[in-house]
Amino acid sequence: MTLDRLSGLAVAGLGLALLLFVIPDQVEAVDYGWVRPETLPSLAAAALLLLGLMQAATGRGGGGLDRRATARALLYLCYTAAAVWAMGRLGFVWVAPVMVLALMLWLGERRPLWLAVGAGAVPAAVWVVVAGLLGRGLPG
Numbered sequence: 001m002t003l004d005r006l007s008g009l010a011v012a013g014l015g016l017a018l019l020l021f022v023i024p025d026q027v028e029a030v031d032y033g034w035v036r037p038e039t040l041p042s043l044a045a046a047a048l049l050l051l052g053l054m055q056a057a058t059g060r061g062g063g064g065l066d067r068r069a070t071a072r073a074l075l076y077l078c079y080t081a082a083a084v085w086a087m088g089r090l091g092f093v094w095v096a097p098v099m100v101l102a103l104m105l106w107l108g109e110r111r112p113l114w115l116a117v118g119a120g121a122v123p124a125a126v127w128v129v130v131a132g133l134l135g136r137g138l139p140g
Contacts, residue, residue: 006056012055031045079106088139090140093140100119126138
């Protein structure tokens with residue numbers, strides 16, 4: 001079993017878990033609107049399942065884990081969990097711009113215009129689409 005195949009199976013397992021358990025349990029059913037709330041998450045989960053199985057079937061490479069990249073990925077996972085937790089406590093409007101700005105700085109972005117767009121315009125656009133157009137609530 002190569003890392004390519006193992007990672008493909010892990011991604012496929014995640015997609016299957018999302019399709020069978022997470023999406024049906026966490027997405028509310030509604031009978032209005034032209035796009036049902038479960039449509040896009042289900043498509044993304046199906047893509048994870050399909051592409052993970054393709055990776056598992058065709059993966060050939062060996063190799064090991066790059067410890068630095070793995071540590072960085074785990075740090076990002078913890079950062080994301082902290083952002084989700086903070087949004088639940090303080091709200092999207094207050095947390096999203098700060099967390100996006102911190103992430104952009106961590107990734108090395110230093111241009112003021114891009115920092116302003118990333119930390120200001122992107123969370124604002126997400127809020128307009130989700131709250132305004134879709135009529136769904138965001139934390140806080």
